[in-house]
Amino acid sequence: MSNKLVLYYVSSSPPCRAAYLVARELDVDVELKYINLFREDNLTPEYLKINPSGTVPSLVDGSTTVWDSHAIMIYLAEKFCKNGQLYPRDFVKRTLVNERLFFEASYLFARLFEICDPLCDGREKTISQDKIDRVIRGYRSVENFFVDDNEYIAAPVMTLADFSMWTTLSTLNYLIPINSEQFPKLTKYLKMLEAHPSYEINREGAERHAEYVLKCLHGMEYNGKVAVEIFRESKNYSHIIHEWDHITSKELEKEKGSDEEEFPKELL
Numbered sequence: 068m069s070n071k072l073v074l075y076y077v078s079s080s081p082p083c084r085a086a087y088l089v090a091r092e093l094d095v096d097v098e099l100k101y102i103n104l105f106r107e108d109n110l111t112p113e114y115l116k117i118n119p120s121g122t123v124p125s126l127v128d129g130s131t132t133v134w135d136s137h138a139i140m141i142y143l144a145e146k147f148c149k150n151g152q153l154y155p156r157d158f159v160k161r162t163l164v165n166e167r168l169f170f171e172a173s174y175l176f177a178r179l180f181e182i183c184d185p186l187c188d189g190r191e192k193t194i195s196q197d198k199i200d201r202v203i204r205g206y207r208s209v210e211n212f213f214v215d216d217n218e219y220i221a222a223p224v225m226t227l228a229d230f231s232m233w234t235t236l237s238t239l240n241y242l243i244p245i246n247s248e249q250f251p252k253l254t255k256y257l258k259m260l261e262a263h264p265s266y267e268i269n270r271e272g273a274e275r276h277a278e279y280v281l282k283c284l285h286g287m288e289y290n291g292k293v294a295v296e297i298f299r300e301s302k303n304y305s306h307i308i309h310e311w312d313h314i315t316s317k318e319l320e321k322e323k324g325s326d327e328e329e330f331p332k333e334l335l
């Protein structure tokens with residue numbers, strides 16, 4: 068039997084990417100297993116045994132199972148990060164990393180989820196101004212995280228907090244573009260991460276997430292204004308709009324039954 072760690076994964080999901088990018092950063096070989104959320108693979112009795120919350124990602128390491136991206140990232144760092152850089156051993160420095168991780172979990176990702184979940188299952192047809200304002204408040208908080216000339220979220224070097232925040236921020240950026248004049252440090256930070264070896268994997272997944280959201284809107288044959296206009300105004304999003312403009316609800320149905328594995332290109 069292989070000793071490889073198994074990560075239950077969807078590339079469009081920011082928490083999944085955060086866990087995977089940390090594994091890559093630490094040179095840990097993981098086997099990715101695709102979970103089709105449209106088909107509710109995450110709610111099968113087998114999967115719920117691994118992760119009773121029915122979310123992705125989940126990690127299986129022999130007889131140990133870990134779920135929630137933050138817990139997974141910490142597990143990987145504790146087990147494989149020999150120099151303590153990603154998750155500092157000094158408890159005060161570690162507290163700052165924890166603080167940012169909890170902010171991502173409880174505030175920033177929650178804002179993305181509250182926008183996308185009701186759009187994709189048809190409960191809502193717009194992104195309310197209120198939700199946009201809460202995302203922008205999140206951007207403002209992150210802008211203020213760059214203290215003491217730190218280029219990274221919680222330290223002068225990259226830590227777990229960066230993987231968590233980077234994947235969510237870059238995904239949100241497609242929906243509610245980050246204004247570079249309002250948030251110069253945040254803009255510089257995302258630009259700097261374009262040089263990171265995992266940049267392409269993250270970009271691919273974030274773009275895929277944006278495609279899903281748009282497909283969902285078209286799948287509902289949505290003819291309203293607000294959400295679509297937001298997408299159209301986003302320069303990051305314009306090429307995807309062009310590509311997916313023709314999507315119909317039939318095509319969305321096809322997606323729901325898809326077994327196509329949603330992995331980073333490097334693994335296909």
Ligand SMILES: N[C@@H](CCC(=O)N[C@@H](CS)C(=O)NCC(=O)O)C(=O)O
Pocket residue numbers: 079080081082104109121122123124134135136137172180
């Ligand atoms: N706090 C969790 C959030 C995980 C989460 O909500 N993942 C989404 C995908 S991005 C999911 O599994 N959604 C399926 C569902 O909620 O049914 C983490 O960081 O792992």
